[in-house]
Amino acid sequence: MRINAKTVAQLAELGNEVRPGVSLADHTSLGIGGRTDQVLLRRPETIPQVMRLLAEEGNPHKFLGGGTNVLVDDGELGFIVLHLPASGSAMRVEGNAAYVDAAADLGGTVTFCAKHDLGGLEGLVGVPGSVGGALRMNAGAYGTQIGPHVREVQLYRAASGQIETLCGSDIRFDYRHTSFGPEDVMLRVKLELPSRPYQEILAAIKVSNQKRRSSQPLDQKSAGCVFKNPPGGSAGRLIDQLGLKGHRLGDAMVSDRHANFFVNLGQASCADMLGLIDSVRERVRTAYGIELENEVIVWRN
Numbered sequence: 001m002r003i004n005a006k007t008v009a010q011l012a013e014l015g016n017e018v019r020p021g022v023s024l025a026d027h028t029s030l031g032i033g034g035r036t037d038q039v040l041l042r043r044p045e046t047i048p049q050v051m052r053l054l055a056e057e058g059n060p061h062k063f064l065g066g067g068t069n070v071l072v073d074d075g076e077l078g079f080i081v082l083h084l085p086a087s088g089s090a091m092r093v094e095g096n097a098a099y100v101d102a103a104a105d106l107g108g109t110v111t112f113c114a115k116h117d118l119g120g121l122e123g124l125v126g127v128p129g130s131v132g133g134a135l136r137m138n139a140g141a142y143g144t145q146i147g148p149h150v151r152e153v154q155l156y157r158a159a160s161g162q163i164e165t166l167c168g169s170d171i172r173f174d175y176r177h178t179s180f181g182p183e184d185v186m187l188r189v190k191l192e193l194p195s196r197p198y199q200e201i202l203a204a205i206k207v208s209n210q211k212r213r214s215s216q217p218l219d220q221k222s223a224g225c226v227f228k229n230p231p232g233g234s235a236g237r238l239i240d241q242l243g244l245k246g247h248r249l250g251d252a253m254v255s256d257r258h259a260n261f262f263v264n265l266g267q268a269s270c271a272d273m274l275g276l277i278d279s280v281r282e283r284v285r286t287a288y289g290i291e292l293e294n295e296v297i298v299w300r301n
């Protein structure tokens with residue numbers, strides 16, 4: 001989707017930048033996705049005006065963080081993407097509180113906090129993407145989730161059209177699901193983290209990294225787990241038990257290392273990946289009567 005020249009100029013006047021015809025295949029960890037205009041929110045405080053302009057012009061939009069949990073449609077996209085550039089994102093620590101911009105890299109945040117003797121996030125160290133994406137998804141791994149550490153979130157709230165601050169206790173963080181509105185944009189977070197000696201945190205980080213390296217196809221293009229785990233079970237185990245590792249549609253394949261990671265072997269399209277997801281879901285439904293729910297977020301035209 002193209003933003004008209006007048007709106008591009010207005011967005012630039014607000015201090016933001018429009019990149020025309022960006023390929024989302026280059027901005028997502030799956031390496032899949034068509035083209036659209038991208039608005040780089042270089043002045044996040046202008047989001048209320050940006051959203052009003054886009055609404056007036058009838059430009060549907062989606063918010064892209066690190067692009068590590070999205071599967072994007074092929075071809076010319078029917079929506080634009082907004083993005084907070086990571087460069088210049090700020091982090092600071094005060095006592096047990098860490099104040100971090102949503103654009104910041106999650107792994108970088110974990111190590112920054114560790115250097116200030118703040119732990120609690122060690123399990124998240126290998127989760128790629130931004131802090132904003134982690135908040136939206138309530139990212140979690142190896143018994144750690146970001147949600148319990150959130151004390152405040154500054155965000156653009158679509159319901160009011162304003163930037164507001166929410167208390168952590170007013171936000172619900174469930175398994176890969178949060179109570180943020182679908183069009184809310186997280187800008188900054190205050191985390192409260194337990195004090196822990198740096199060397200101890202480092203040792204825990206190493207353990208998380210080793211677990212990941214030994215079980216996940218980190219050298220291939222993926223979006224992490226495709227399906228949420230069903231209550232009390234493991235989606236990966238169910239898929240593995242059906243012998244589906246290596247099962248392929250075009251260049252989309254069920255990883256032979258981790259059955260809940262679907263990888264792009266090179267030229268997979270969104271249609272290939274969706275076809276593979278549907279066929280695996282169907283096989284699991286037929287075999288076990290369990291309906292697997294997507295963890296990966298699909299952006300269709």
Ligand SMILES: Cc1cc2nc3c(=O)[nH]c(=O)nc-3n(C[C@H](O)[C@H](O)[C@H](O)COP(=O)(O)OP(=O)(O)OC[C@H]3O[C@@H](n4cnc5c(N)ncnc54)[C@H](O)[C@@H]3O)c2cc1C
Nearest residue numbers: 065066067068069129130132133134136139140141186224
């Ligand atoms: C190799 C690999 C391993 C992974 N392992 C894990 C794991 O162990 N645990 C886990 O939980 N996830 C895992 N993931 C998935 C993914 O990394 C997480 O979900 C991550 O938190 C997504 O962050 P992102 O910035 O890339 O979000 P994106 O993929 O860009 O977006 C995901 C969703 O968040 C929204 N979003 C992003 N930023 C903002 C913002 N600032 N404001 C509002 N909405 C926003 C998007 O609109 C979209 O709806 C893995 C992915 C990969 C590729």
